[in-house]
Amino acid sequence: MNDILFNLPKCLTIRNKESHNEKTSTLTFSLPFEYSIRPGQYFMLWVPGVDEVPISVSGYHGTHISFTICDVGSASRSLNNKGHTELIGLRGPFGNGFEVEYGKNALIVAGGMGIAPLRFLIQCLTSNITSSQRIVLIQGAKTCNDLLFRSEFERLPIETNFCTEDGSYGFKGFASTKMDLLLGDLIQSDFNLEIFACGPEIFLKKVLYVAQKNKIEKNTQICLADRHIRCGFGICGSCFLDDIGLSLCRDGPVFRGSVLLEVTDFGQYGRKSNGLKYQFH
Amino acid sequence: MSDLTTFIGRVQIRNPLILAAGILGSTFSTLNRAYQEGFGAVVTKSVGRHPRDGHPNPSVVYIPETDSILNAVGLANPGCIEFGKELVKIHSDVKLIVSIFGSTAEDISSVIQCIENNIGNSKSVAFELNLSCPHVQKVGMLVGTDPKLVYDIVNQAKSITKTAIWIKLTPNVKDITIIGEAAIDAGADALVAINTLKAMLINVEARKPILANLRGGLSGRAIKPIGIRAIYDLYEKFGPKVPLIGVGGIWTWEDIVEYFLAGACSVQIGSVLSQYSSPQFIISELLTGLQKYLVQEGLSLHELRGLAHE
């Protein structure tokens, strides 16, 4: 618990708010001082009187920390509707985060809101990029409107590949399909490649399948988000993965592909807040 | 090496450390893992007759100044039928204790039957009855604060199962020994003390209670002296014939020794797991410390029990 900045919710006001589309916005807060936070880590965001939910850090610079939130229910809606004077509680940072090796070639695969933690990762990687290093992004979303941060990514020294399910922008199809098409070539030219992925678990299962097919699952880091979080520090038992019994909240949310191959529920079942299993679809 | 084999009445376990209820134990995977990593036995999350979603978040927060945890998970559980299916997947060597809650004697007995129908009557070594559920007839009161109700619950539970019945006592009463006595008179096989203490935290900036449920239960280091006193009082009343399991704020091997001196024959640990990335580290730290102490003092665990009363 020593590396947690706020064990109890610290209430802050929103410094800046940027709307991406009707359902999604990025909220920025100012921390009281600089703190070490890794991409892939998350905070519990508390809307007093509503709920407290896990949200990945989508950007961090100096003391400015950002979260990108998609409206799917009461807490996320209320976060998106908050004005500048209202207080939001921050508890965290929680979780392990990605292992970042600077200078290594990176393939980043995002499905939908999975771009949130990966955007912070991209910020870190590009701020230390070397001249020979390749950073390839494959970002998928339902429509062009849902390709968050697209224009920001287009300005960065990375190779972008956008995919939409309806074909309204870029490749028509899933990011995992695009990954399947690109990975063979990337591996041939770059032996030293690390894959980073985040998105819905069904999608991540496809990503892992492609990685495994190319024998690169050990170098694939996957960030999960489909488990119910209560404590965030591995004590309450609400977020564990069967059968290996690792917690998403503390042992994760980032796991190596080789570990996820042993998670029997991966991409198939989640658990509700009461512990009941449900099937992903 | 001192032998750490522990007896809680008829129940024999390989060491005195038991995983406390509601910590990790919501799934077969975590219970298997916790046992594999060295616990003498593991207690499940409390299960009831019907599924419950529990309270919204914040429902579990850590208080750094006192190394404590405030929680109001609200007895979230999938109901005994589904939980029974979960428990079937627990490895056969695991010493399993199923924690059960309910508002009436019928409630609790029906959950015991439901679990035994699913897992048979030999898989769990004991049922631990968590009596901190609200009393349905007497609103605002907890089941475990009414000695007559406790007697009825234990009496009925004993009549339907051969498995040991342990009673987990709430510290939120005037005299814990009165409830303990009711349980023992009705045939309880062991007493477990203590559950969490009623507590609340208010966020100063938001001027609102932090827990969504407003009120919750406190565990961790802050409550150890209260747990020690509960065990001391119970041992003073019943002597060595009643097995007592000490819970509350155990952080170091010295804390375990303290519980034994007060009269416990075994202990449960919960909140301290928040300090370690994996249970195996704290378990080996506690057992190594305990072993060393026993060798140095030339005592067995059994001989240590209740020494503070002499």
Ligand SMILES: Cc1cc2nc3c(=O)[nH]c(=O)nc-3n(C[C@H](O)[C@H](O)[C@H](O)COP(=O)(O)OP(=O)(O)OC[C@H]3O[C@@H](n4cnc5c(N)ncnc54)[C@H](O)[C@@H]3O)c2cc1C
């Ligand atoms: C580690 C992690 C990182 C996440 N990062 C982001 C992010 O950067 N941006 C983003 O928009 N979303 C993120 N999510 C998902 C986000 O937490 C849920 O969308 C949010 O909790 C929905 O809450 P709600 O009250 O709006 O919706 P509800 O109506 O309460 O629930 C809708 C769905 O959200 C999920 N959910 C609700 N409560 C929780 C909870 N306590 N823990 C986990 N899931 C829950 C459930 O699947 C539920 O079915 C992340 C989840 C996790 C576990």
Ligand SMILES: Cc1cc2nc3c(=O)[nH]c(=O)nc-3n(C[C@H](O)[C@H](O)[C@H](O)COP(=O)(O)O)c2cc1C
């Ligand atoms: C998050 C959490 C959930 C708990 N859930 C239960 C439960 O379901 N049933 C129960 O009898 N006790 C429950 N407890 C209480 C513990 O079993 C234990 O009695 C208490 O935490 C004191 O021990 P500790 O200080 O070592 O944590 C819970 C405690 C915590 C922190």
Ligand code: FES
């Ligand atoms: S959310 Fe409590 S253990 Fe993961």
